[in-house]
Amino acid sequence: MTTQTRKAREVAEREELLLDLAIEIIEKHSFAKLTMDKLTARSEYSKGTVYNHFSSKEDLWCALCARGLRIQKSMFGKLANFKGNSRERILALSFGYELFTLCHPILTMVSLRVMSPAVFEKASPARIKALSETEDEMVEMLKGMIETAMANNELSRRYEDNLYQVTFAIWAMSFGSVTILRNSTPTPCLERIDVDSAVLINASIVLDGLQWQPYSWEWDYKASWRRIAEEVFSEELATLNK
Amino acid sequence: MTTQTRKAREVAEREELLLDLAIEIIEKHSFAKLTMDKLTARSEYSKGTVYNHFSSKEDLWCALCARGLRIQKSMFGKLANFKGNSRERILALSFGYELFTLCHPILTMVSLRVMSPAVFEKASPARIKALSETEDEMVEMLKGMIETAMANNELSRRYEDNLYQVTFAIWAMSFGSVTILRNSTPTPCLERIDVDSAVLINASIVLDGLQWQPYSWEWDYKASWRRIAEEVFSEELATLNK
DNA sequence: CTAAATTAATGACGAATCGTCAAACATAGA
DNA sequence: TCTATGTTTGACGATTCGTCATTAATTTAG
Incomplete structure (x- = not known):
């Protein structure tokens, strides 16, 4: 009707x-x-x-969180037409996630808060379903990229029988790096690292550890990082620096 | 008096x-x-x-968080008399952190909540000082271990001029892995990995990426993991399984 | 086009919570 | 014993959450 x-x-x-x-x-x-x-x-x-x-305050939080995930997903979708080797494409995901936290600090903070059973218990089932579906889609996207690279022999076959473990490793490092960088209280350790390249370096360490070729010493991934900024996320970066 | x-x-x-x-x-x-x-x-x-x-509810949260950090620090202190190569000792830190989150899920949840400027603003200065001092001590402990290993040529010299970056990488991976594993809502990705070894594997990937010797394929770190459990944390594991 | 039925919007209200502060109480020293 | 200092108390005002009887709007039936 x-x-x-x-x-x-x-x-x-x-x-x-x-x-x-x-x-x-x-x-x-x-x-x-x-x-x-x-x-x-x-x-x-x-x-x-x-x-x-919103059935409760917690449901409102989850709604904000769901919007955050929708935005993340749309940002990840943008790198469909990004040309580069498989490692660069993974880096683009990390870049996108960090950029999201910079563009939407409040939605990021909310997601962190929502990550607890106590909150989910008070949110409406429909909301939770939408939330976890979007999350799964993003995980599957990352896993798909790993699968392709594995098929092309671009990384170690050691984890071949459990690609989700590799997915989890990359996800955990991105999440951990960005969360500590952006939400933690100032601490001497963080003051002595280059905040702008920390996420790239951490991602590179993980990818090197997965023997994902070409290694960080065989390729200029700082240049890739800049290329991702220009070719994929120029729009978001413009609004960020406005 | x-x-x-x-x-x-x-x-x-x-x-x-x-x-x-x-x-x-x-x-x-x-x-x-x-x-x-x-x-x-x-x-x-x-x-x-x-x-x-407690000057406010937020101050109470910070007090709980401070207790959590004190416990973590005392757990890290236990590995002073653990014999093993430098990689094993780093793994023991990851093990300790994960064990802490298992033994004290509530304190872990609280730390996650407290990680926000809004909370710190309402906590008493003395509390915040105690909190960040304990945190720094732990970071310095990790950094010290990295420093020694670097001096012994046990890992890549690529990050020699910024050990804090290496510290941050290991810290971020531990934190990210454990936080997602223990606080996230159930998701297909997590259901398909072996939760018991996920933290070890993720740490191993990072350490391989740092070219920290011996590599994961040159040494049985699963055995190290078991040895850490027995030799360092048997007490905590006993209370956990009681 | 009107009247009944259904659906949506309103905001006053009860219960629960935070943090304060004047008054009651305890302790130490003269 | 008496006074001065510090500590403890719980009633209270100000907010907040979530509900629900009442009112308003919209749809359907005649």
């Missing part, structure tokens, strides 16, 4: 609007200051309506 | 007691259910006294 779909679209649009407002509140004040009352007050709707969208 | 020190000791003991109770509350209910009122009710003190210890 056309009225049905119109209604659904309006609801979806309102939800996006509410998420925009929620982000605005966190930006202006802080994560703790995001309350349902404030969100209601800032919107042109009432509390009940807000609760029609 | 002896009364002074007695007073101070009593206060410190009471603080530890309150932390025990806080953990108990989170264990029995959930992180969100830990309220100052409940903590007060469960203790034999009043709200004002509890607030004499």
Whole structure:
């Protein structure tokens, strides 16, 4: 029915609007200051309506997290037409993830917070389903790239029988590096490393460890890093430096 | 004065007691259910006294986090008398960190939560100082091990001029692996890897990438992992399996 | 086009929580 | 014993969460 779909679209649009407002509140004040009352007050709707969208505060958090994952996925999708060797393409993923955390620090912080059973228990099932599906799609994308490279003999066959282990290694290093860099309190260790290249170096160490060719000493991956910035993510970088 | 020190000791003991109770509350209910009122009710003190210890709820979180770091540090201290090559000793650190998250899941969860500027802003300065000092001590311990190994030519000299970068790489991989494994929602990727050896494998990939000798294919690090369990952490493992 | 039925929006309200502070209490020294 | 200093108490105001009876809007049936 056309009225049905119109209604659904309006609801979806309102939800996006509410998420925009929620982000605005966190930006202006802080994560703790995001309350349902404030969100209601800032919107042109009432509390009940807000609760029609988000079954609880935790559900709102998950909705923000889901938006973050949607953005990540769309950023990863951009490297479909990026030409480069398989290692460069993996690096592009790491680049994209770091760039996401820079462009959307609030959504990043939210994902970190949401990562806990206590939160999931209070979120609506539909929300959780959407969330984990998007996550799986991204994992599968990374795994697909590893599979192809393995078929082409570009990395060690030692982990051939469990590609998910390799996926996990790359994922864990990206996540760990970026999370510590961007969310940790300032510490002497972090002050003494080059923040701009830390993620590239860490990814390179992992890829070297997987004997993923060409090795870091056989190829100028700093140049690749710059090329990824220009050819894939110029748009995001422009808005970031505006 | 002896009364002074007695007073101070009593206060410190009471603080530890309150932390025990806080953990108990989170264990029995959930992180969100830990309220100052409940903590007060469960203790034999009043709200004002509890607030004499913790300037805010966030300060209480930081206190829990500080306890976690103290425990981690004491666990790392245990491997002073562990005999093994330098790679095995690094692995023992990863093992210790993972074991900590298994023995103290609540403290681990808290550390993750606390990792945000918004929380630190509401914690007392003294608490933050204690926290970051303990953290630095652990980073320096790891860095020291890397330094020694570098001096003995046991890993690539490529990162010689910035040992903190190597420190960060190992730290990021350990943190990322454990955090995703233990805090993430169940996802197909994680269901298809061997959770018990994932941290060892990821650490091995990083160490191979650093060309840290002997390589993972030249040495039975699974045996090292078992040896670490027996020789260093048998005590903790016993309480874990009780 | 009107009236009934269904669906959506509203905001006042109860319960729970945070952090404060004037008053009660305890302790140490004169 | 009495005073000065420090500690403990719990009632209280201010917020916040989530609910639900009431009101408004929309759809359907006649």
